[in-house]
Amino acid sequence: MTAKLLVYILVMAGVTYLVRMLPLMVFRRKIRSRYVQSFLYYVPYAVLGAMTIPAVFYATGSVISASVGLAAAFVLAFFGKSLIVVALSASAAAFAAELIIGAVK
Amino acid sequence: MDRAKSRGFLGGLKDSIPIALGYLSVSFGFGIMAVSNGLSVFAAVLISMTNLTSAGQVAGLTVIASDGGLIEMAIAQLVINLRYSLMSLSLSQKLDSKFTWLSRLGVSFGITDEIFAVASGKSEEVSKQYMAGLISLPWVGWAAGTLLGGAAGEILPEKLKAALGIAIYGMFVAIFVPAARKAIGVLTVVAIAVGGACCMRYIPVFSGISEGFRIIICTVIAAAAGAFFFPVKHDEEGGGEK
Numbered sequence: 001m002t003a004k005l006l007v008y009i010l011v012m013a014g015v016t017y018l019v020r021m022l023p024l025m026v027f028r029r030k031i032r033s034r035y036v037q038s039f040l041y042y043v044p045y046a047v048l049g050a051m052t053i054p055a056v057f058y059a060t061g062s063v064i065s066a067s068v069g070l071a072a073a074f075v076l077a078f079f080g081k082s083l084i085v086v087a088l089s090a091s092a093a094a095f096a097a098e099l100i101i102g103a104v105k
Numbered sequence: 106m107d108r109a110k111s112r113g114f115l116g117g118l119k120d121s122i123p124i125a126l127g128y129l130s131v132s133f134g135f136g137i138m139a140v141s142n143g144l145s146v147f148a149a150v151l152i153s154m155t156n157l158t159s160a161g162q163v164a165g166l167t168v169i170a171s172d173g174g175l176i177e178m179a180i181a182q183l184v185i186n187l188r189y190s191l192m193s194l195s196l197s198q199k200l201d202s203k204f205t206w207l208s209r210l211g212v213s214f215g216i217t218d219e220i221f222a223v224a225s226g227k228s229e230e231v232s233k234q235y236m237a238g239l240i241s242l243p244w245v246g247w248a249a250g251t252l253l254g255g256a257a258g259e260i261l262p263e264k265l266k267a268a269l270g271i272a273i274y275g276m277f278v279a280i281f282v283p284a285a286r287k288a289i290g291v292l293t294v295v296a297i298a299v300g301g302a303c304c305m306r307y308i309p310v311f312s313g314i315s316e317g318f319r320i321i322i323c324t325v326i327a328a329a330a331g332a333f334f335f336p337v338k339h340d341e342e343g344g345g346e347k
Contacts (some may be wrong), residue, residue, distance in 0.1 A: 001145060001147065001151075001249075003113070003147050005144070005148055005322060007175065007183075008165070008168070008169050008175070008178060008299060009151060009152055009155060011175050011178045011179050012152065012155070012156055012161070012162075012165045012178060012180070012182055013152075013155035013156050015121065015178075015179050015182040015186070015187075016156050016157075016158060016161055016184055016186050017180050017188050017213070017214060017344065019183060019186045019187060019190055020189045020190070020192075020193055020213045020214065020216045021193070021209075021210060021213035021214070021237075022193075023189070023190045023191075023194040023197065023214070024193040024194075024196065024197050024209050024213040025192035025206065025209055025210070034336050034337075035332050035333070035336060037191070037319070038331065038332035038333075038335070038336040038337045039328050039329060039331075040187060040188045040190075040191045040328075041185060041188075041332075041337050042183070042290070042291070042294045042327070042328040042331035042332060042337075043184070043188050043324060043328045044160065044188060044218070044280075045213060045281050045284060045291050045294050045295050045298070045324065045327075045328075045331075046294050046295070046297070046298040046324040046325075046327035046328045046331070047160045047164070047184075047185050047298070047300045047320065047324045048277040048280055048281045048295075048321075049281055049294070049295035049296075049298035049302070049327070050298040050299065050301065050302040050319070050320050050323035050327070051160065051163055051164060051167070051277065051300070052274050052277045052278060052281075052299075052323055053299045053302060053303065053321055054302060054303050054306050054307075055158070055167075055274070055302075056271060056274040059267075059270045059271045060267040060268060060271050060329070061267045062267075063229075064254040065267075065268070065285050066271060069271040069274075069275070070271070070274070070278070073271075073279065073282075074275070074278060074282060075279040076279075077278045077279045077282035077283055078235070078282055078283070078286060080283055082129070082279070083130070083131065083279045083280070084130045084276075085244070085279075086275050086276065086278060086279035086281065087130070087131075087134060087272040087273070087275035087276045088252040088272065088275070089275070090128070090172055090267045090271050090272065090274070090275030090278070091269050091271055091272045091275065094267070094271045095264065095265060095268035096263050098267065098268060099264070105139040
């Protein structure tokens with residue numbers, strides 16, 4: 001492991017810890033602003049959306065198999081399947097697509 | 106007696122089993138992703154042991170893989186993990202009077218969406234023993250899953266590894282799609298974030314902006330628009346990844 005990587009990890013862990021620790025140590029009052037509360041409520045969904053699309057299309061090495069996997073994930077997630085079922089089905093669908101593409105070639 | 110037990114370390118452990126199992130599988134996806142981005146298994150596990158958060162770690166990995174700057178890394182973690190501040194704030198009212206500043210320092214390391222949800226769902230105040238139990242098993246699961254995923258990523262055949270690389274995105278989809286189906290606000294936020302991320306990726310004007318900053322910009326714009334147009338009610342605070 002290089003020193004640069006270690007510094008990256010140190011910054012990651014340090015900032016993440018401070019974000020969790022400071023409010024618990026310093027503040028004893030609740031955030032009252034409805035706007036701030038709403039903003040923080042929406043952050044996880046915004047992050048996950050921005051990180052998933054379009055990056056997912058380049059996750060398997062072929063846009064076609066990635067699209068098949070993503071489609072499977074969308075359908076199963078829409079019908080409320082659990083995290084692990086959705087994730088493994090996306091992988092299985094992408095894998096099947098890879099095999100079919102390989103066979104056609 | 107039973108009541109006292111359910112509030113102690115063992116009670117925390119018991120309540121944390123479902124969380125730990127979930128973490129084991131999510132971090133498996135992270136382990137594979139880290140190794141396929143060129144990190145060692147050791148580095149991947151070190152990240153998981155020191156961060157204990159999914160979205161932040163994937164974003165961090167993106168910054169590392171694209172050789173981004175340290176300021177970029179710090180801002181990305183700050184924005185993505187800012188929601189933990191709200192949870193910390195809320196949890197600070199829930200801790201019993203025996204909490205010392207040292208135990209507060211310890212507990213704050215382990216605040217995640219799921220652990221926060223379970224702790225704040227307790228009807229009474231929580232003890233430091235209970236919190237220690239609630240945090241330790243998911244932490245072990247998170248590290249172990251990363252180790253297994255990283256190791257699998259090194260030995261599995263290329264095609265299978267590629268297919269498993271999509272697993273962590275599948276989990277992200279499993280979090281935001283059901284939420285977007287239920288609430289127009291979440292749907293709007295996700296649509297704006299995805300639209301923004303696509304614009305930044307495919308429109309040449311934005312090509313100078315690094316990966317990490319793209320995530321930051323899209324997140325802030327989408328969440329701010331959501332908060333402005335669809336403010337949530339107070340009882341929904343602290344929701345998020347499940």
